[in-house]
Amino acid sequence: MRTNSVKARLKAGQPVFGCFITVPAPMMVELCGLVGFDFVVLDAEHAIADLETIENMIRAADATGIVPIVRIAVNQPQIILRYMDAGALGAQLPQINTAAETRQVVDAVKYRPLGKRGLAGVRATDYGMGLPYPQYIQQANEETLVVVHIETPEAVAHLEEMVRVPGVDVFFIGPTDLSYSLGFPGEPDHPKVQEVIRRIVAIVRGAGKVVGTMATNVAGAKRCLDMGILYLATGDRSLVVSSAQAYLQGVRGGSG
DSSP states (O other): OOOHHHHHHHHTTTEEEEEEOOOOOOHHHHHHHHHTTTTTEEEESSSSOOOHHHHHHHHHHHTTOEEEEEEEESOOOOHHHHHHHHTOEEEEEEOSSSSSHHHHHHHHHTTTTTTTOOOOSGGGGGGSSSOOOOHHHHHHHHHHHHHHHHSHHHHHHHHHHHTTSTTTTEEEHHHHHHHHHHHTTTTTTTTHHHHHHHHHHHHHHHTTOEEEEEESSSSHHHHHHTTTTOOEEEHHHHHHHHHHHHHHHHHHHHHO
């Protein structure tokens, strides 16, 4: 199992930049690695990639040195297990609302004594031909990244308990779902949504944990960094759309 450079940078207080991959294609992961992103979030919640495709996307991440994290749709141990067994270096779980749910995520990602993850001769363990299991378990527990999403008023209400759960590395603010759940769908910049976001940042940072969120453009990323948010992700569609629009405006505008 390789070193998780994202986890190391976050522990050192350094920002990391990633990209959500919604296109079920290993080539997209390779391109993100070659461009220089720190991590990819392989979307198994809103996107259509199946487990076999995700495993091949993880292989592409390994080949280019980028950290593969999977956004897993449901907080169920056996489902989380399959993505971790495929070789993901982290799990990112949406719609986590309580300390008990947070603990369940950690239990599914980490091996004993930190969690309850099952052990087998799978890709993550080099099919049982890599490190002896005791050494592998210790290394996996050190290197795997746990990210939970804060997206509802319920999660905000329980956040002070959630940040005390051992084993969580990043509390990720999902701006779209948060604005929707607060009654302002699609308006993450609404003053009331921003007030809640500031509260989340204060609680998480006050507990010594890392805050993450979406930053689809440079200006947004700089605002997040100024707030102390270190785990920043954009999206493949945002990058494609903004680049395509800029190109077309340039060429069509230049042609008169």
